Amino acid sequence: MLNPGQRLRLIKFVAYGWSLERTLPAMRDQVAAALAAAHQAGWEGLLAEQRRYLDDFWARADVEIEGDSAVQQAVRYALFQVLSAGARAEGRAIPAKGLTGNGYNGHSFWDTEVYVVPVLTYTAPSAAADALRWRHSVLDAATQRARDLGLSGAAFPWRTIHGEECSGYWPASTAAFHINADIADAVVRYVTTTGDDRFERDIGIDILVQTARLWRSLGHYDLWGHFRIDGVTGPDEYSAIADNNVYTNLMAQRNLGTAASACERHSDKARELGVTPDEMAGWRAAADRILIPYDGRLGVHPQAERFTDHEVWDFAATRPDQYPLLLHFPYFDIYRKQVVKQPDLVLAMLMCSHAFTPEQKLRNFDYYERITVRDSSLSACTQAVLAAEVGHLRLAFDYAAEAALMDLQDIEHNVRDGLHIASLAGTWIAFVGGFGGMRDHGDVLTFAPRLPENLARLSFLITRRGQCLRVSLTARAATYALADRSGTLRIAHYGEPLTLTGAEPIERAVPPPPSREPPTQPPGREPRRRSPG
């Protein structure tokens, strides 16, 4: 009995258990045990445990931004959501919406490996490993799928929960084979970032070998000795079933090469998988001879062969209420014209940076900027990175801010369906890859940082081979520091190789940004202006 003015504090512990494999009594036991442990730890004890976990994460992963407090908050919100989606996946796929909503019915797609897993790799590597272990757990379904399609190796599903292909519209799913190279790339990135040799040997090599086999059987040599991959769909969902998609071919090239290298490192395991020296030579030859189309007349890379010959979408005749286009125009119309939903060639320039000269990047970015409508949340973050790289810093910040605020400001009007986990991960990529200019070349991380005018400072942390690298940037200077005084790490700053030691930070000047005329976007599809000036 409480008297008026008295207060009663109730603490209620709720435990949740879930399993596909265990029995109901076993799950009840699990939940009961969790409750017992909670009782023992108490509310404050649980809180402290959670705080320790997150403090540890932020100490390895925080991104600090000076100059836009709303964006600062959004970037941290993004990181927290990416961690939540990844750290509690519990051996299951990381779905497009994480555990935050019903959008996409809980399915997982390629963007997990292209956006989410890399961010986890640099900030919470054990969560990245878990996500890749899940892919490995559905490898049997993927090899069966490849067989069903008349192909070798493994064909991972476009959308899935359990490993089976759950999309019924094959031009935008089965044909989007790049997901296999995306997964292979995430494996290699995890292994090179962590140095987790055992993971490569136990998990990674299976995926690398089976995806390399897929590419070798999917492509063929034409009469001129080019290795072609015809009739596939790239990342841009406003095109489908095209020949020699640049993103796909570059990623397949890397997949073929890294599989061969992994087999050399683990020759006994490779033998177990039936990989012969001839097969490895076949992968390397295909990688060497892969066709990367280039339109010399326009001086740009076509997204796929012939893309730049197609009619340009009539943006002037498209009303604002007709976006997203896929809800208002037939795929027939969209597929045959130059209009881009989300970066495809521009994503290739991010993921396979080495394959393009700076001049090509500038021309390509400007070309695709004019035809990209950003009807996907996977656009802004990638556009931010390349805008920064080619020198459009204000535009880059507008895109980075859009990615950061996607869900907090409900920019796509569908946050009720759940968060855009990949776009949230892309926020980190926009700041680290864009303004930090970080590129991962496997053997070395390189940086070419460049801040937009409205940011006074940007700093971020990268976990690499167990070491924590802090990069601190101002408009004029970049400082690289290792947390561990006994560590060493090779990096490069604007092409200058640096060997960092824990003894002292290295500071280098940041060259002034180029002055460039910014490119235009389709009318009405510009990002919201966030950068002042």
Add this chain to the structure above:
Amino acid sequence: MLNPGQRLRLIKFVAYGWSLERTLPAMRDQVAAALAAAHQAGWEGLLAEQRRYLDDFWARADVEIEGDSAVQQAVRYALFQVLSAGARAEGRAIPAKGLTGNGYNGHSFWDTEVYVVPVLTYTAPSAAADALRWRHSVLDAATQRARDLGLSGAAFPWRTIHGEECSGYWPASTAAFHINADIADAVVRYVTTTGDDRFERDIGIDILVQTARLWRSLGHYDLWGHFRIDGVTGPDEYSAIADNNVYTNLMAQRNLGTAASACERHSDKARELGVTPDEMAGWRAAADRILIPYDGRLGVHPQAERFTDHEVWDFAATRPDQYPLLLHFPYFDIYRKQVVKQPDLVLAMLMCSHAFTPEQKLRNFDYYERITVRDSSLSACTQAVLAAEVGHLRLAFDYAAEAALMDLQDIEHNVRDGLHIASLAGTWIAFVGGFGGMRDHGDVLTFAPRLPENLARLSFLITRRGQCLRVSLTARAATYALADRSGTLRIAHYGEPLTLTGAEPIERAVPPPPSREPPTQPPGREPRRRSPG
């Protein structure tokens, strides 16, 4: 009461009435009237009426073949079935199966205009006119469909009963825009064959103008001034959504040109349709600049741009029980490889004969023969015509016989679903276009006849501008005769212009056929050998 051995003859008249528009009582009246008329005419009277109708048809349409009596019978069977399908369409579409079965659920397709209507045009022109009037009757639905697709003019449905698009798989239906040029071609063929000016003015010009408008809006000029038609599907159903399909572009070219010519002939009607001189100039310019891809490296026309760069289907690894391929392999796999279900480029060489040199025809035919699996009944007849033209006469006869016997011998094992009306019409085309070598150039019919060794004689009849032309062929000579003594007709025999009069037949020598190595087909996909020797 009949005693044993006595005979009773019962004659029962059955009438059938059908209408979408009239009321049930009106249809009952119609049926009652038909029964009353039958009673009055009596069984013998009805029989005589039917006999007169068919005697008249055979007097204008018979094809006589000496040397293979089963094929002779089959060719007449084919003509009878084509007439039955066309003459009793009663203002409705001619379905793929005519009225003979449930296959394709009563739907009508492009092959009506490409195979059935031309044969009716030369043998029973009023039935051809009826079929085209039906197309005209669904023009409103087609203009609405074009609007829905963001296009001008009219987009006729791929499969339909009432004029709406009834196919749910757009890569093999909506994208197969060539149906519009096929319909326009059938209109022009009917008008030039009959001289039916009033039909052109009242019916034909509407179709020509709206289809020309469709092509003008579907194509676009590239930076080099070529008029391209991207992202469409040609006649071959083992490819889809390709750029600059040769058949489509050549037929569109003709469509654009003939629409402009019809507008010049009927300038008042053209004005009513809102056609301006600028619009006509636009059609002509697009026709002039249309892109026809050619693979100079292989010396053949690719079916569509890049087709000849694709991987060739692995025929050696395909088991006999895996045909038809579409039931055993995913479209993803089929579409991206060089494998042809039914002639596409080869059909272009029949329909647009003028666009290819004899050397190109020979090389193209041989190339496509090696990759055509004939999984469609629309194959053999077209292959027969081109095989004959390039000089593979035994092969041509084997194909012609296959087309002729398609249903009588149930070659495709599905005659229970109904007859292949277009293939039956194709039988006529195989003999008249193949061994008769007839090509219709609008202003003049040309002949380049050539008999296979096993035929001693071939004769056929063509109705043109109300006159009946009889062509009689032996291995050595061709005789051209008009039935009407007061008639005149311009034709050509192997390039020699001839003016036929009813006064006397003209006989010309037939040059000996070339001696050619026959091409090969995919293993197991050769036509049954029918020609002896």
